[in-house]
Amino acid sequence: MKQTVLHSVHESLGARMVDFAGWSMPVQYRSIIDEAKLVRERAGLFDLGHMGRVRICGPDAEAFLQKLQTNDASKIAPGRIRYAMILNADGLTQDDILVYREPADDGFFLVINAGNSDRDLGIMRETAKGFANVEVIDQTEELGMIAIQGPLSQKITSELTDINLGELKYYAWARGNICGFEGAMSRTGYTGEDGFEFYLSQEATLATWQKLLELGAGDGLLPCGLGARDILRLEAGMPLYGHEIDESTTPYDAGLDFAVKLTHDFTGRAALEAQRAAGETRRKLVGITSSERRVPRQGYSLHVGDKEIGKVCSGGASPTLGLNIATGYLPLEFAEPGTEITFATRSGQVPATVVPLPFYKRER
């Protein structure tokens, strides 16, 4: 199994390690609920070394990205980041990614899902054949990736870097001196809180992890695992590949229209135009809450009366709401907020209610 540069640190902290897309990753150091609360109230530190990191450069970098993905790369300003999809020719989702234009405008950087990175790199190398001057460089092994997430993130991080964090906007990134090393960081995350993600050499990743824990000790900063990250992203209504989106969904099915710009000729565009021309989708991704004890989980069926109307995409116990929450695709006639439904466990049907997404939105 692949290990991040922080692997021995996690083990010495007593983390429970799990196989995540071929990587040995910490799922929790303490209680998942306590870790999730810490991120909502103070700040938590995450190892994201499993995420794929790819540099795209050369004179054709922008033209290559216009073919590869759904957002309009020509509209991404230097130092800015956009959410996008890689589709197949049928418009079905191969991955959801972040596209970063280099602050110095000399290329792009992509962060992709660990579980899809081999396929993504294959698609990128195939797509690159259509362009004379583009280079696809897999930096996943060369760079580490960690994140600090939570309302105290900026306070804790301000002493770490010469980058002006007050001016670093949401979905922007910068290069500079970070913990004594040249590196990059962005104001992004997957928790619904303010925070930063770091893209640093392996050596700098280890040093920055330790330094942030030191700087944040007085504010309660602690390492948090992928278990907390998953419930935090679900509360914030952020899709996860393999749950809300996969090879059976288009971006329109998932309500991710904002990631698609029909301004350029990306793979899958014709299929999306056809879907749009055919009219509205027949099903909608909704939120579901339940105040019962049973937790709705991926794959559980959803019902109205005796009729099965869908399946749970993601589910979990929300520490922030004090409810169990889930997502699922429902036929439009059952997708109205307030609709009373049930989910099936082995020991019976459990009452639940359709609600709008996201479950949680921080105050800005």
Next chain:
Amino acid sequence: MRPNDRKYLKSHEWSKTEGDTATVGISDFAVSHLSDLVFLDLPAVGSAVTAGEPFGEIESVKAVSDIYSPVSGEVVEVNDDLPDNLDTLNSDAFEAGWMIKVKLSGESGELMDAAAYEELLKAEAD
């Protein structure tokens, strides 16, 4: 060392026999491994349990797990307070956290004594 007045299954349930009755629960290791417990489903008094078969369900934030019976027989008493007080399992899995009492008709051939169970836990930690 876990209590040596009882026997253990490798799926982390324990059973303590007194006369013709066995008290059944799960170990502190199971409780800590599950972490963040949310739900416990126990059988009713009068129902039958079979050694090696599930008799209940325990759910944590992470997953739903079956609870296997170390013994066969009829359930004669259930710790009805436990599902509403899951913290009891965190604080006292071996006494106050008992789950059911069974009028014995047989027991699993795979039961271990406390020393063997400790060895198993050591092996799982590596």
